Amino acid sequence: MSRIQESEEVLKEYLKIAATYSFPLFWGTQEKGIVQNGTAFILDAGSRKFVVTAAHVYRSYLTQKGQGKASICQISKLAVDLEKRLLSIPNSNEIDIETFEISDQEIDKIGANVLRGSNDSWPPSRPKRDSMVVVSDFPGIERQEKGIDYYSFGYYCFNTPINTISDRNFGCSFDRKYWVDARGKGLPPTNYDMGGISGAPATALIKSEFGIVTWRLAGIVYESVASEMLEEIMFAHHVDFIRSNGEIKENA
Numbered sequence: 001m002s003r004i005q006e007s008e009e010v011l012k013e014y015l016k017i018a019a020t021y022s023f024p025l026f027w028g029t030q031e032k033g034i035v036q037n038g039t040a041f042i043l044d045a046g047s048r049k050f051v052v053t054a055a056h057v058y059r060s061y062l063t064q065k066g067q068g069k070a071s072i073c074q075i076s077k078l079a080v081d082l083e084k085r086l087l088s089i090p091n092s093n094e095i096d097i098e099t100f101e102i103s104d105q106e107i108d109k110i111g112a113n114v115l116r117g118s119n120d121s122w123p124p125s126r127p128k129r130d131s132m133v134v135v136s137d138f139p140g141i142e143r144q145e146k147g148i149d150y151y152s153f154g155y156y157c158f159n160t161p162i163n164t165i166s167d168r169n170f171g172c173s174f175d176r177k178y179w180v181d182a183r184g185k186g187l188p189p190t191n192y193d194m195g196g197i198s199g200a201p202a203t204a205l206i207k208s209e210f211g212i213v214t215w216r217l218a219g220i221v222y223e224s225v226a227s228e229m230l231e232e233i234m235f236a237h238h239v240d241f242i243r244s245n246g247e248i249k250e251n252a
Contacts, residue, residue, distance in 0.1 A: 037143060
């Protein structure tokens with residue numbers, strides 16, 4: 001879906017580019033298959049490259065691993081032991097971001113694009129209200145088992161304005177009257193289950209007075225809600241909670 005004031009062809013390109021930065025982070029067992037997934041991306045903040053996702057995604061993995069439901073874990077097609085790769089996680093639940101280590105060779109194996117953006121220094125400036133952000137992610141409802149040890153992950157890609165901003169996060173309320181099917185895949189149904197999009201990058205689009213559009217990472221999605229009363233709402237933490245070396249700050 002889309003709401004930025006551009007031609008349909010330009011909209012398709014924005015969404016197509018955004019989709020190259022996100023990939024599924026998932027786990028399960030040989031017997032039961034994949035039991036849960038989140039979304040992750042690789043960030044180069046200037047000092048090193050690392051994987052970023054939501055902290056509650058990792059905590060859910062630990063819980064299910066303790067229950068015998070997560071003997072297998074992968075970042076895209078790369079098998080990983082998340083506990084051994086842990087780079088940084090906050091002590092509290094107030095900042096829902098986590099980072100993991102990854103090597104250049106593993107990035108090549110995944111074939112994922114590394115997110116950098118147009119910012120000259122780290123961290124990027126925070127977005128303003130009504131700024132547009134593009135998000136690409138992997139809702140669990142779109143995950144399909146195609147065969148033994150073979151799954152398809154459908155992605156959910158959209159751009160939307162920022163409606164609210166606080167010291168810790170920003171929120172986006174999806175107004176369906178503005179939705180446009182920019183990819184030609186059809187619009188999601190009402191009360192669409194967005195579980196699985198946590199950890200996705202929210203990338204701000206910045207349009208200059210000359211009409212040139214650039215982008216920079218604005219936040220990390222950590223919560224989404226869909227209901228008849230609230231419709232669709234997404235929240236993301238500001239990216240400046242991540243230091244350039246991958247460590248997560250506890251406070252703004």
